[in-house]
Amino acid sequence: MMFTDQAAKLRMIQSYNKMEQESLMSENTALNTTKQDRVNSTPKKTRVIAVTSGKGGVGKTTFSVNFSITLSKFGKKVIILDGDLGLANINVLLGIIPEYNIYEVLRGKKRIQDIIVSTHFGIDFIAGANGISQLANLSDSQRENFLKDLESLNGYDFMIIDTGAGVGQNVLGFLKPADEIIVITAPEPTAIADAYGMIKSIVANKYEKSIRLIVNEVENAMQAKRVADRIIHLSAQFLSVEIDNLGFIYKEDLVQRSILTQRPFVIAYPNAKSSSCIMHIAKRILNLKEEQETGSGVSGFFDKLFQIFQNT
Numbered sequence: 001m002m003f004t005d006q007a008a009k010l011r012m013i014q015s016y017n018k019m020e021q022e023s024l025m026s027e028n029t030a031l032n033t034t035k036q037d038r039v040n041s042t043p044k045k046t047r048v049i050a051v052t053s054g055k056g057g058v059g060k061t062t063f064s065v066n067f068s069i070t071l072s073k074f075g076k077k078v079i080i081l082d083g084d085l086g087l088a089n090i091n092v093l094l095g096i097i098p099e100y101n102i103y104e105v106l107r108g109k110k111r112i113q114d115i116i117v118s119t120h121f122g123i124d125f126i127a128g129a130n131g132i133s134q135l136a137n138l139s140d141s142q143r144e145n146f147l148k149d150l151e152s153l154n155g156y157d158f159m160i161i162d163t164g165a166g167v168g169q170n171v172l173g174f175l176k177p178a179d180e181i182i183v184i185t186a187p188e189p190t191a192i193a194d195a196y197g198m199i200k201s202i203v204a205n206k207y208e209k210s211i212r213l214i215v216n217e218v219e220n221a222m223q224a225k226r227v228a229d230r231i232i233h234l235s236a237q238f239l240s241v242e243i244d245n246l247g248f249i250y251k252e253d254l255v256q257r258s259i260l261t262q263r264p265f266v267i268a269y270p271n272a273k274s275s276s277c278i279m280h281i282a283k284r285i286l287n288l289k290e291e292q293e294t295g296s297g298v299s300g301f302f303d304k305l306f307q308i309f310q311n312t
């Protein structure tokens with residue numbers, strides 16, 4: 001349950017408004033931090049979070065984009081990777097047209113810095129879609145160059161990967177090397193069953209780090225709780241895995257509208273209920289202290305990904 005009482009809700013809205021004002025005031029400094037600043041900051045362990053779902057169309061891309069922007073409003077450096085090997089659509093939500101993707105870097109035609117796209121919303125973006133499967137075909141020296149190039153990305157606090165839906169090897173491959181996995185579901189029974197199926201596959205794939213859950217497109221907090229409880233209970237009982245309930249997001253028309261206008265809803269409608277929900281989720285992620293020092297870094301992630309693709 002997100003708000004226990006009206007006062008807490010008001011405090012949340014006030015704190016969000018304050019944050020929005022501060023972020024607007026510092027927009028020119030914070031949001032205009034250049035790509036180079038973000039890329040070259042002190043090396044740190046980037047937290048790599050993969051966003052996935054069992055059923056398609058439950059809101060992974062919408063969440064990934066709005067969540068990344070919200071983390072950046074908290075002063076975090078965030079890069080979002082389109083890991084969907086099917087339709088790539090983060091760029092549509094952000095209104096940008098990437099010229100290159102990771103494929104050109106793998107082929108040695110571009111440096112990683114050349115393919116990062118800075119957005120107006122404080123986050124950077126890499127189109128990965130059509131390139132990643134080429135990882136398996138690299139020679140040792142190409143691979144080493146690629147991983148070395150990626151070390152320049154270690155200045156990011158977070159890399160958020162928007163994966164495709166379903167339990168295919170491509171998707172599971174992306175999940176395995178991530179530091180955390182967020183599974184998104186909608187309240188429909190089919191989506192719940194598929195979310196459980198996805199968790200089952202993740203566990204079967206010997207994933208040992210945190211699996212978190214978000215219920216999207218809910219009518220109210222009670223519905224969110226019912227759905228989350230069901231998935232958490234099933235996972236505990238049949239898979240012996242503890243799922244962390246990260247929160248929920250309301251079903252609101254403005255989410256669709258913000259896609260049409262290509263202005264993510266946390267920017268276009270900062271006071272909307274769904275924006276508060278995303279802020280609540282971002283705060284939870286930032287407060288999970290045990291996870292803060294355990295990121296594997298961007299190059300660490302790709303190194304593991306490389307091994308996975310090579311072995312399949």
Ligand SMILES: Nc1ncnc2c1ncn2[C@@H]1O[C@H](COP(=O)(O)OP(=O)(O)OP(=O)(O)O)[C@@H](O)[C@H]1O
Binds near residue numbers: 058061062165250253
């Ligand atoms: N909270 C919400 N309220 C209303 N509509 C929503 C919400 N979240 C997502 N949607 C809508 O649902 C549709 C699917 O969303 P999105 O593309 O983010 O899903 P996806 O899981 O990334 O899909 P795919 O599996 O095809 O990659 C979009 O039209 C989006 O506007």
Ligand SMILES: [Mg+2]
Binds near residue numbers: 060061084089162
């Ligand atoms: Mg998507």
